[in-house]
Amino acid sequence: MGTVLPYETAQGKRYRVAFRKPDHSQSTKRGFKTKKEATLFLATVEVSKASGDWIDASDARATVGTLGVVWLAAQSHLKPSSLRPVEIAWRLHVLPSWGAVQVGEARNSDVQAWVTAMSAKRGATTVLRAYGVLAGILDGAVKDRRIRANPARGINLPRKVPKSHAYLSHLQVKALAEESGANGALVLMLAYTGLRWGEATGLRVRHLNMLKRRAQVEENAVLVGRVVHVGTPKTYAFRSVPYPKALSLPLAGACEGKGRDSILFGPGRDYMKLPHNQHGWFANAVARCMKDDPDFPRVTPHDLRHTAASLAVSAGANVKAVQRMLGHASAAMTLDVYADLFDDDLDAVAERMDQAISASTVVKPLSNQASLALTPA
Structure with a gap:
């Protein structure tokens, strides 16, 4: 006991x-005006020690800025393309507002006010990412027993509104490939396999199996800042993706004059970088297609992944096949992203149920007539 x-x-x-x-x-704590206040404080100390909830006041004085540096260093397991947005959120949004705040002084109401103010100026993605960084740092403070509970939890957060997908038809894919010139084979590969940009530009000649018409996805070349980082695919799992026979000739052309280890698309030595979204070759090709076709949507290279899913479903592929092609972690994720593509399945269910109802209605009277015919006079 203390004194x-x-x-x-x-x-x-x-x-x-x-x-x-x-x-x-x-340890000591001074400044109590009455003996009763001091005695009550001592009682809370003894109870927290006995229950295992003891928090050292000196530990709670650590700032979010100090702990944030340690937390950020622990995120080295993330891929460079995933780590960069986290670092930006920390540097631009969390550190300026929370860097000098002691974790023991952080309040739920303060976090909510920060999120609300940021939501008025920033998109939901930016807000959620910045909030996730702060919440992660404070989660670490809880685990280190600097604070009892995370004041960032239980916050009202903005919701991300999903954007509608743009899908190209077969004719529109063909037109875009033609307008893309030397990059036409890459456009066809993106539109008919659903590969991510980094997965497609990470392909080497040896990754193609021309006999089975398969592309082995083993590398992911992602532009982070101005540098292309090469690593494993997004889900860390290799996969074999089929491509239509119509792509055999364009892909053979892309392989021409290259060794087995050469990069498939582009000159063969350097990975292709994602083109500028306004002035790059892809945007220019889309602009020319839109000029010739009023119904041609404004698409990005990533939208060709959506096109691949759409064309696969329209060709009769089920959700499991689409999941494997796109490299999603689960079929549930595929359904969440492309639920609109499977609306026809719901119509088919209703039609089959209607047929079953009609069949049961027809069979019953026939059975009654048959039983009457068999009944002796």
Whole structure:
């Protein structure tokens, strides 16, 4: 047990509490105006020690800025393309607002006010990412027993509104490939296999099996800042993706004059970088297609992944096949992203149920007539 001791100050008598922390080191807290206040504080100390909820006040004085540097360093397991947005969110949004705040002084209402103010100026994606960084840092503070609970949890957050997907038809894919010139084979590969840009531009000649018409996805070349980082595919799993026979000739052309280890698309030595979204070769090709076809949607290279899903479903592929082609972690994720493509399945269910109802209605009277015919007069 600790002790409560009085002492004199210029403002009058005050009380000091002396107690031992769980590690048996001595500590004190001064400034209590009454002995009752000091005694109550000592009681809370003993209870928290007995229940295992003890929080050292000196640990709670660590700032979000100090702990944030440690937390960010621990995110080294993330791929460069995933780590970069986290670093930007920390540098631009979390550190300026929370860097000097002690974790023990962070309040739920303050976090909510910060999120609300940021939501008025920023998109949901930016807000959620910045909030995730702050919440992650404070989660670490809880695990380190600097604070009892995370004040960032239980916050009202903005919702991301899903964007409608743009899908190209077969004719529109053909037109875009023709307008893309030397990059036409890459456009066809994106539109008919659903590969991500980094997965397609990471393909080497040896990854193509021309006999089985398969592309082995083993590398992902992603542009992070101005540097292309090469690693494993997004889900860390290799996969074999089929491509239509119509792509055999364009892909053979892309392989021409290259060795087995050469990069399939582009000159063969350097990975292709994602073209500029306004002035790059892809945007220019789309602009020319839109000029010739009023119904041609404004698409990005990633939209060709959506096109691949659409064309696969229209060709009769089920959700499991689409999941494997796109490299999604689960069929549920595929359904969440492309639920609109499977609306016809719901119509088919209704039609089959209607047929079953009609069949049961027809069979019953026939059975009654048959039983009457068999009944002796």
